[in-house]
Amino acid sequence: MDRPKRRATRPEALLEKLRAAIEDGRLPPGARLPEEKLARALDASRARVREVLSLLANERLVELQTNRGAFVAKPTVEEARHICEARLMAERTTARLAAERATPDAVRKMREMVAEEQIAWDSDDVRNAVAKSRGFHRAIAEAAANPVLADILASLLSRSALTQAVYAARGAAGCLCHDHSALIDAIEAGDPDTAEAAMKTHMDNIISRLDLEPLAQEVDIEDALRDTL
């Protein structure tokens, strides 16, 4: 019963495709998401697209405006800070648990991800490099052997991708592979404290490369133009 009759995309695959497109910036923050075009592009019914959009809205990856349609979410500075804070929490715990539970196989996967990330960086394939970086963090979550925690972290990683797209300082996207290596070493050594500390410095690095201060998110028109009158 595996004949190619299975036209169209299954619901979860559909969601995954859209999420991936948003995560690596092919659909940038603020982009419009017309139901019918999505349906055609993904070979699905409009109803299904609608459902997927509703799901993504619940994850705060898209914003649903009544009677106006769906848009890729565009986090405010405020929200970006909250996401970073939550992610710091999740990443630290994940690193600690991974150090306690990681199997050799899981460690191998992490190193693999970092290697692929490095290759992508070397060939200036930023999009792919950032994707591999996410893959690395997901690999850690897998090693932590807690699907609930992994889901939380995955969601925060997705939203982080959005904040990076909006607030990344010029030319400074993505992680530093050096940090990654130190992290893996601590996890492989089974040292939770060191792993957590390494993750903390890693996250500090990531956050410090964000431009959360200077952007005036919403300007008051009157204020802005008062002295030009």
Added chain:
Amino acid sequence: MDRPKRRATRPEALLEKLRAAIEDGRLPPGARLPEEKLARALDASRARVREVLSLLANERLVELQTNRGAFVAKPTVEEARHICEARLMAERTTARLAAERATPDAVRKMREMVAEEQIAWDSDDVRNAVAKSRGFHRAIAEAAANPVLADILASLLSRSALTQAVYAARGAAGCLCHDHSALIDAIEAGDPDTAEAAMKTHMDNIISRLDLEPLAQEVDIEDALRDTL
């Protein structure tokens, strides 16, 4: 334009109603959720009910079986452990942040919740008491002033309610108000370390009152009956 013409329930209100019903056990784990009956009971269209069910499935509060319908989720022992672990993480961070940021108003709300919880306990209204207990934890999350974190915790609280419904040791549901008071004191004093510690012991208490060991979740029929043959 506020005339009562607004028949039926708005989508988010709908979701909230269902979630609440699941949280406080009016819809117990494993319960069937026929779309049409829900639609009638909530005065909504079937399409909308469908969408809400899909949302709740994404939160793992209901399980969606293709062609078979929706059921209130019934966490396995494994999953229950994972939820507890994740919740411990979220609660500790929340308590710490609340201690750093709580306003007098927020503290007042916490005390209010605890008081109402105590009243409910005294009148043997278990369901209401547990609900107030959740409200208390939510109040802390609000004081932590991080909506992202608050959403994560809220989701984990919902799922915790499910695990409690399945695995709570006989007659030992809910939190201990004594713990709550100590926690609030630490938060009010603005002492993050003490608050986090208090929350940790509180969570340890909650978890220790769960029966996660003895239940054989899925029995192998052959094994179970081998020596009776």
Added chain:
DNA sequence: TCCATTCGGATTGTTTACAATTCTCGCGCC
């Protein structure tokens, strides 16, 4: 020339009906 208004196209929201699958109950057979 600029602004307000209105009309048409496009997109979203909702309902309806229909197709497919599963469950239940009753019948016949072993």
Added chain:
DNA sequence: GGCGCGAGAATTGTAAACAATCCGAATGGA
């Protein structure tokens, strides 16, 4: 009496049509 089988009912999955709303362009007037 118990088991398997099959028809009917009930429920879910899907698609299509309709209604409501919003956006943009063209028109008319100041």
